[in-house]
Amino acid sequence: MTPGAVTVVGRGPAGLFAATLLAAAGLSVHVVSSSSGTLPLWSGRFNFRDWDQGMVVDNPWDWWMEHGEQHFVGGTARARWRRLWSIWRAVGQQLGMDSAIPERNRWTVTPLGRRRPVFWTPPWELALDRAPVAVAVVGLEGLLDFEPELVADGFQGPGAVRTLRLPWPPDWHRGWNTVRWGAFLDTGSGADWLEQQLVRALGRGPAGELVVLPQVLGLSRTDVLHQRLERRLDRLVREVGLAPPGLGGMRLEARWTAWLLSSGVQMHHGRVRAIRDAGGITLTDGRPVGEGPVILATGGILGGGVCLSADGTGVDAIHRRLLGQLAEGDDPARALQWGLVLGDGGVAGRQTAGCDPDVHGDGGAVCLWTAAEAVDRVVPGLVDRLSRIGTVEVAVLDVSVRGPQTHKEAQRV
Amino acid sequence: MVVVVGAGATGLGVAWDLVLRGVPVTVVDAGDLGHGTSGRFHGLLHSGGRYVVSDVAAARECWQENQILRRIAPSAVEDTGGFFIEGADEEGDFAAEWVAGCRAVGLPVSDEAPARLRGLVPEVRRDLRRVFRVPDAVLEGFRLLHLLRRNIVKRGGVVLTHTRVARVDMTGGRVVGVDMEGPGGRDRIACDVLVNAAGPWAGTVSQLYGDPIPLQLGGGLMLIFANRHTPVVVNRLSPPGDGDILVPHQSVAIFGTTDVRQDDPEPPPVTRAEVLRLMASGRAMFPTMDSWRVLRAFTGVRPLYQPADGKGEAGSRRVTRDFTVIDRVRDAGVVAVVGGKFTTFRAMAERTADVVARQLGVSAPSRTRTQLLEAGVSRAADSNGPVVCECEDVATAALAPMTAEPLSAWRTPTWLAMGPCQGTFCLHRAAGLRRQRASAAHVAAEVGALRTERDRGFTSVLWGANAQEWALNRAVRAESLGEALP
Structure with a gap:
């Protein structure tokens, strides 16, 4: 029997995605969380599968077809992934981030100047499929999170790379972090300042030059500023995601939460003490919250409430169960294997079901998959039936999946 | 020469x-x-109280040097004072012997009411028989x-x-x-x-x-807790043994130590068994220690002739x-x-x-007893410029003089990367400053070396909040910074 209401615990990407699916299907949804989710940590990108034993995965679609069996994905991986990314595309569009779902991994650079694969990004974030003919890496004086010389190291290749640094803005203070920079560039005077400085510093530049900036282009007026800069400079402008706090993730969270609230989802704040037999949960202060079946989307960091003790014992703090024991000399990453599997008392999130997204680069995809699985367990068939997210129709992707041969060749590159 | x-x-x-x-x-x-060894100790400037029974000469020398160091290196000494505490379950009358020892050495010691210590250190065990105050201090090594x-x-x-x-x-x-x-x-x-x-x-x-x-070498384990927990040094009043000193350092506290024979001069790896042994002695002095947030563990090696x-x-x-x-x-x-x-x-x-x-054939006498060790630029001047490390409030002005040196040399003069995040949220900033003076390959190697060094003390104490911090740090390094994980 389909429940009329569902309670989701956790408001990271998995929790918000679960709530989105449920709300889009017309269910009454409650989201409970004790803190902000993990979205503000990241740039807002969703990766699919980046690495396989240290090698870059070129085509993640094929990778999952080939290796999905060893993970939580069964033989239906191709159709399921196509479905989930199609829904994600629609979510992005609904939230004003109209980015296509790519056929292959692309690449980006990090603030440490490392080149790394990347799959889906919001429109403002750097994601390339080939080396640009020319790049201008533009830093901001006083913003140490983005040193142009260091970032430029990630652009080795045939294209010309130049580095520039804009001077301090008039009100700059040594305490300005990325969030403060974002707030400054949300203002009219901040946007004017950036535009003027960029025009002056960049000059005419080579044809087809890509302008790379740190991810500080505002929090709430990013789209306006981004489009204005691209028009004025007559170049592509892209941001590089920085170390936390990540403005890209904060933008995504703000838009997503606002849309969920406007869709009737109820957000509650508090720490969960127990899941109620009658539906919903009880908070530590005794308040009953929510109704219906409960989806735990708490598997973000150290998946699903794994608690480690000094003696190496791991306990599932949600269900109060012993998970395992680290022996002397064990790699602590073994504890990640204890992340709860879906099913009885299952948990959704990037680090559940034995996934290690920090090694494999599949955190975004794992969030989508585990959240969708959790939703399907509560309302069977919901994910396959879903035809629209808000006002956006779910258009099923046409992704041409190549054979494993291509995939192996690409790995050697 | x-x-x-x-x-x-x-x-x-x-x-x-x-x-x-x-x-x-x-x-x-x-x-x-x-x-x-000097960078790997608990940071206690001994009053000598620890040795008044077991080694009178060492105790006397500690007390003398304690007074000298306060004079010649005031910027490296925090005069916290220290307490020796005797629990109600200690056997024998070590306290009487100890007090007599202090007198013989000339160490000023005062008998205090246990309630006074509890006022300062609420987490200390409640059943204290006797409490003594001594002129211990903290030495910023x-x-x-x-x-x-x-x-x-x-x-x-x-x-x-x-x-x-x-x-x-x-x-x-x-x-x-x-x-x-x-x-x-x-x-x-x-x-x-x-x-x-x-x-x-x-x-x-x-x-x-x-x-x-x-040489006879002995390895000792120490734990750093992420909060100060005590404004004074707390020693257990018993014959010197394992895990009997808690020393406050700025915003953290160091608890030590153990002593295990070894042959290798390199600091030994931290073992879980030894950590648990140290925690057990810690609990005997501070019953809530299990709930303290641990930051890292480190070992040092004592050489004896x-x-x-x-x-x-x-x-x-x-x-x-x-x-x-x-x-x-x-x-x-x-x-x-x-x-x-x-x-x-x-x-x-x-x-x-x-x-x-x-x-x-030089006849000039030693002058170190009275010569002041002059501190350099003030801490205030060091805090100019954008912040690099938020945990320890390290600004570019403090790092500017050392950009020609490898990143590993930036840590101890400034405390960069020594806070709860262990450099996860700031090392890329330091790397950016370093990149202005060094090649990409050098910077990459130095970042890797510093991560390895920091992780050594971190991954051995992964419990409670520290386990979550570890998982978060791992995610940030891999996801945001694109570093290869070990």
């Missing part, structure tokens, strides 16, 4: 003593300042080492880190020079006297000049029971100094320098 091997407290202390006597000195160390270097260099001495002694040139049974390998390649220094102050590596160094020193006959031998003088100056071979120009405590480093250095001065 005197070459001193070892840039720990002892080696730098000897060099400081000698430059004050007008003797030219070069200090060499294979690692960074204090990468050995790295700050003192950097003070010593600054003052040595100001007076013409040279301190070379990451420089290894490859060969000692002995001609006619006498040292005439030293071959070194450093970042700039191989180099040679002519010298009249070689001082072996290499701590746990003193045995290795002694083989280079053909007079092997027998261990001659075959168990006492001294010809040519060696046991100055007190815990440190030894060795110049066994007449006129070889080699002096070794082994053992001791950070608290008494100046006295060790003075006596070693006396031997060196005699060999050189």
